[in-house]
Amino acid sequence: MRAGAPRVLFVIPGAADGSSMIFARRQAESLARQGVEVDQFHLRSRTSLLELAREWRRFRRRVRRMNPQVIHAQFGTMTAWFAAWAVTLSNRRRPLVITYRGSDLNPEPQGAQWQARLRAAAGRVLSQLAALRASRIVCVSRELRGRLWWRRDIAVVMPSGVDAEVFRPQPRTRARGHVGWDDSERVVLFNAGHDPGLKRLDLARRAVELVQAFLDRVRLEVLDGRTPPDRMPELLNAADCLLLTSDREGSSTILQEALACNLPVVSVNAGDSAERLAGVRHSAVVERDPAVIAAELARVLQVPVRSNGREKAREFSAQRIAGELYRIYVELGTGAGCAQAPQRTHSHA
Numbered sequence: 001m002r003a004g005a006p007r008v009l010f011v012i013p014g015a016a017d018g019s020s021m022i023f024a025r026r027q028a029e030s031l032a033r034q035g036v037e038v039d040q041f042h043l044r045s046r047t048s049l050l051e052l053a054r055e056w057r058r059f060r061r062r063v064r065r066m067n068p069q070v071i072h073a074q075f076g077t078m079t080a081w082f083a084a085w086a087v088t089l090s091n092r093r094r095p096l097v098i099t100y101r102g103s104d105l106n107p108e109p110q111g112a113q114w115q116a117r118l119r120a121a122a123g124r125v126l127s128q129l130a131a132l133r134a135s136r137i138v139c140v141s142r143e144l145r146g147r148l149w150w151r152r153d154i155a156v157v158m159p160s161g162v163d164a165e166v167f168r169p170q171p172r173t174r175a176r177g178h179v180g181w182d183d184s185e186r187v188v189l190f191n192a193g194h195d196p197g198l199k200r201l202d203l204a205r206r207a208v209e210l211v212q213a214f215l216d217r218v219r220l221e222v223l224d225g226r227t228p229p230d231r232m233p234e235l236l237n238a239a240d241c242l243l244l245t246s247d248r249e250g251s252s253t254i255l256q257e258a259l260a261c262n263l264p265v266v267s268v269n270a271g272d273s274a275e276r277l278a279g280v281r282h283s284a285v286v287e288r289d290p291a292v293i294a295a296e297l298a299r300v301l302q303v304p305v306r307s308n309g310r311e312k313a314r315e316f317s318a319q320r321i322a323g324e325l326y327r328i329y330v331e332l333g334t335g336a337g338c339a340q341a342p343q344r345t346h347s348h349a
Contacts, residue, residue: 006036006037006326007037007039007069008031008329009040009063010027010038010040010041011072011079011082011086012024012074013074013077013079014043015042015044019225019227019228019229021074024040024075024160026163027161027322027325030163030318030319031326033319034319036322036326036329041059046077046078046079052078052082055082060086069094069329071086071087071094071096072096073097073098073099073130074101075101076105076123076124076126076127076130077104077126080098080131081126081130084098084129084133088133095135095333096133096134096135097134097135097136097137097138097332098130099137099138099139100138100140100144100250102141102144102250102251103123104123105128105147105250107248108120128150131149132151134151134154135332136156136328137151137154137155138325139156139157139158140158140271141157141159141249142275143272144157156324156328158324158325159251159253159256159272160253161317161320161321161322162253162257162313162318163317164260167236167261168233168261168310169306169310172237172304172306179234185219186219186301188240188243189235189242189258189263190221190223190244191223191242191244191254192222192225193223194224194225196224198246199244200245200247201245203245204245205220206290207243207245207291207294208243208297220243221239223235232254236261236263237263239263240264240304241263241266241297241300241301242258242266242267243266243267244265244266244267244273245267245268245288245293246270246271248270248271249270249272249273252271255273255277256276256313256316259277259280259313260309262307263306264305264306264309265277265280265283265307265309266283266284266286266296266297266300268285268287268288269285276312276315279311279312280311280312282300282306283300283309284296284300
């Protein structure tokens with residue numbers, strides 16, 4: 001650990017294992033490589049007042065033990081609100097950084113049940129109120145920054161970042177051998193996550209059905225949020241195309257991972273997909289219409305060719321994002337001897 005390195009405590013919603021908030025955990029690893037001392041506090045409950053009281057006591061013990069110079073909430077809603085109150089009630093006022101990632105500021109899609117809409121609305125209010133306590137705000141897309149009610153002047157736009165050494169092109173045939181797919185199939189990869197309604201799995205299935213009517217051996221491979229993170233590079237390299245049909249996005253991490261692997265992408269205009277896919281060959285941003293999506297999928301699948309997406313990997317490399325966050329921590333006055341951020345070394349994109 002470099003002398004005078006910032007000490008930062010991440011507040012992350014959910015469990016400390018599996019694929020939940022894996023991008024936040026990977027960001028902590030990237031920052032550690034830049035010289036930041038990072039600890040992670042996983043907020044295990046965000047709905048039960050009794051459990052939140054217990055988490056508060058556990059959090060205070062963690063803060064006393066680590067004595068962080070910055071608290072960084074890795075999501076809005078109750079996670080950011082919890083961190084904001086922790087900063088407010090602490091004997092020592094520490095800077096608070098909040099990263100907003102999508103559903104914490106985006107409106108609930110039409111058609112959701114009223115209970116889900118009410119829950120989402122309450123979460124968005126907590127997100128906005130927490131922003132009032134923030135010293136710096138990170139939004140993963142320009143669209144999200146525009147949804148802030150206030151404090152836009154302290155908000156920066158920064159995606160989560162992808163490790164270009166982990167997500168890199170591999171021979172498609174070799175990747176298929178590892179994941180067990182037939183080499184003659186045309187595979188469309190789709191990440192339904194834990195909310196297939198929001199990701200519009202119905203629209204993806206309809207589009208692929210239309211393609212199957214005039215192209216042989218086309219298959220939709222649906223990821224349901226339980227895929228082990230270490231399998232993702234091989235799945236992306238084994239697929240022929242990534243499809244995104246979400247109603248709302250922040251900044252799609254899997255889209256960035258696909259680009260780093262040179263996997264073609266067909267996406268609706270959600271979050272920052274148009275910005276990420278600008279200038280990328282064999283990829284497209286399309287309307288939310290199954291026939292339009294199907295036509296573009298068919299074009300991409302008919303003659304399988306990899307994209308040039310890796311040329312854009314520097315825009316969202318984990319190393320670059322970690323360097324930018326380091327600078328934010330330093331600007332907030334974190335620790336003596338931190339006046340200089342670490343030298344950037346570009347990843348091999």
